[in-house]
Amino acid sequence: MLRSCTAALRTLQALRGRREGVSPAARDPVLARRWFSTEKVIPKDHALPNPSWSKDLRLLFDQFMKKCEDGSWERLPSYKSKYTQKSEDFKTYFLDSKLVKEQLSQAQLFTRGYEDGLGFEYVIFYNDDEKRTVCLFQGGPYLQGVPGFLHGGAIATMIDAAVGMCAAIPGGIVMTANLNINFKRPIPLCSVVVINSQLDKIEGRKLFLSCNVRSVDEKILYSEATGLFIKLDPEKSLI
Ligand SMILES: CCCCCCCCCCCC(=O)SCCNC(=O)CCNC(=O)[C@H](O)C(C)(C)COP(=O)(O)OP(=O)(O)OC[C@H]1O[C@@H](n2cnc3c(N)ncnc32)[C@H](O)[C@@H]1OP(=O)(O)O
Numbered sequence: 583m584l585r586s587c588t589a590a591l592r593t594l595q596a597l598r599g600r601r602e603g604v605s606p607a608a609r610d611p612v613l614a615r616r617w618f619s620t621e622k623v624i625p626k627d628h629a630l631p632n633p634s635w636s637k638d639l640r641l642l643f644d645q646f647m648k649k650c651e652d653g654s655w656e657r658l659p660s661y662k663s664k665y666t667q668k669s670e671d672f673k674t675y676f677l678d679s680k681l682v683k684e685q686l687s688q689a690q691l692f693t694r695g696y697e698d699g700l701g702f703e704y705v706i707f708y709n710d711d712e713k714r715t716v717c718l719f720q721g722g723p724y725l726q727g728v729p730g731f732l733h734g735g736a737i738a739t740m741i742d743a744a745v746g747m748c749a750a751i752p753g754g755i756v757m758t759a760n761l762n763i764n765f766k767r768p769i770p771l772c773s774v775v776v777i778n779s780q781l782d783k784i785e786g787r788k789l790f791l792s793c794n795v796r797s798v799d800e801k802i803l804y805s806e807a808t809g810l811f812i813k814l815d816p817e818k819s820l821i
Pocket residue numbers: 668669672742743746747750756757758759760786787788810812813814815818820
């Protein structure tokens with residue numbers, strides 16, 4: 583808790599400084615060390631346990647890590663902003679280079695923008711033979727909608743991210759064209775749910791997927807969804 587308060591304070595100070603026209607590194611020595619150091623910065627993999635993870639989430643994580651031992655399942659690492667070959671391909675084919683330089687340098691993955699425990703805590707496992715993913719998700723207090731429950735937009739975001747990964751592994755660079763969600767039961771804030779996604783069929787550039795969100799004991803069906811993802815055409819610009 584103390585760590586997250588310190589980090590939140592640092593963010594606030596940085597934002598205040600930005601309004602006053604001071605560069606972020608000049609107003610924060612920790613940032614400055616990180617930016618100007620010649621040491622290679624190893625990005626933090628957020629799809630690993632942290633102190634905010636509940637017992638349920640840790641238990642499920644351990645169970646799936648066991649399933650990874652024979653190679654049938656794979657844990658997918660997750661970063662706030664990591665430059666990969668995929669991002670490079672995306673940039674080369676689809677984005678204006680000026681926009682990339684100025685804006686992508688500050689970009690962060692939406693679902694990884696919160697301090698530990700406050701927003702989206704999750705890990706996704708992938709099974710290549712079955713073309714499916716399982717996402718273990720604990721939605722924190724900043725994702726509240728109706729008091730005590732998760733916001734529908736937060737649920738939709740997490741479904742989009744989980745189903746999107748299930749499409750992106752076989753499909754490459756894909757975007758969501760359609761996401762249809764039935765919210766059947768409200769999800770209690772800070773509880774753990776399991777998001778099961780499945781690739782149903784591929785037709786040309788179209789990937790059709792389905793998904794359900796269940797309680798850890800599988801007794802409650804919280805949501806069901808279907809999604810259409812389109813593999814981007816390198817001949818077409820996005821903007
Ligand atoms: C880097 C790290 C990653 C990390 C990955 C992290 C995962 C995060 C996942 C988050 C994903 C997102 O939030 S994505 C953000 C939200 N989505 C968007 O902003 C997408 C906005 N939409 C678009 O830009 C466009 O519509 C596209 C790219 C989706 C498709 O455009 P296009 O490529 O020109 O394709 P187009 O020719 O129109 O359509 C191709 C075929 O699909 C069909 N089609 C297209 N849209 C639809 C539709 N809504 N419903 C039915 N069918 C459709 C067409 O009829 C056609 O069928 P046929 O004639 O061939 O039969």
